[in-house]
Amino acid sequence: MTRYLKNSAAFGITGALALATEGALAASDHGGGGTLPQLDIGTFPTQVFWLFVTFIVLYIAMTKIAIPRIEYVLEERHSKLAEDLDKAGKLKADAEEVQANYEKALADARGSAHELVGAAKEEASKANAKAEAEADAAAVKKVKEAEATIEAARTEALSNVKDVVSEVAGEAVQKLIGVKVTKTELNKAVAAAMEAK
Numbered sequence: 151m152t153r154y155l156k157n158s159a160a161f162g163i164t165g166a167l168a169l170a171t172e173g174a175l176a177a178s179d180h181g182g183g184g185t186l187p188q189l190d191i192g193t194f195p196t197q198v199f200w201l202f203v204t205f206i207v208l209y210i211a212m213t214k215i216a217i218p219r220i221e222y223v224l225e226e227r228h229s230k231l232a233e234d235l236d237k238a239g240k241l242k243a244d245a246e247e248v249q250a251n252y253e254k255a256l257a258d259a260r261g262s263a264h265e266l267v268g269a270a271k272e273e274a275s276k277a278n279a280k281a282e283a284e285a286d287a288a289a290v291k292k293v294k295e296a297e298a299t300i301e302a303a304r305t306e307a308l309s310n311v312k313d314v315v316s317e318v319a320g321e322a323v324q325k326l327i328g329v330k331v332t333k334t335e336l337n338k339a340v341a342a343a344m345e346a347k
Contacts, residue, residue, distance in 0.1 A: 308344075315340045 188197060316337050323331050 312337065312340050312344070 187193060316333065319340060320331050320333070323329060
């Protein structure tokens, strides 16, 4: 950068000298009519002197003040960019690690959820099987109780029927034949008739 500026300064000086020489020659060709004092060949050496002085002052100011500041700013910018790129790379690596951990945690959570659902289904099926077995046992018990109750009611009904039939048969025999039959004989006859069926 400094070399570039030094080369530019040298070319600038050469160009300025060339322009001043051309102007002086043009003024002398036109008779030095002097409408423009900077083109008067008589003042040319002083103009060239002050051109060199100004150029050297500007050159020194540029090389000692402006160029070092520009180089400092460029270096700072370069180091800041490098630092930012390093930070970006680290953040990207951290983000990828976080994403990988998140995906792993998500996969683990899904696996745990599947295991929990499977365990819940198994437990529910066991509870259902147990409840069905208990319900079946209760139903069998109730059926047996109902059968026993029905059998007791049937036996009671049959005994009541025997008594009623005995009474009706006794009254019918007495009305039809006019003979009074004892209760014991009627019970035997009704029992024999029922067993015959």
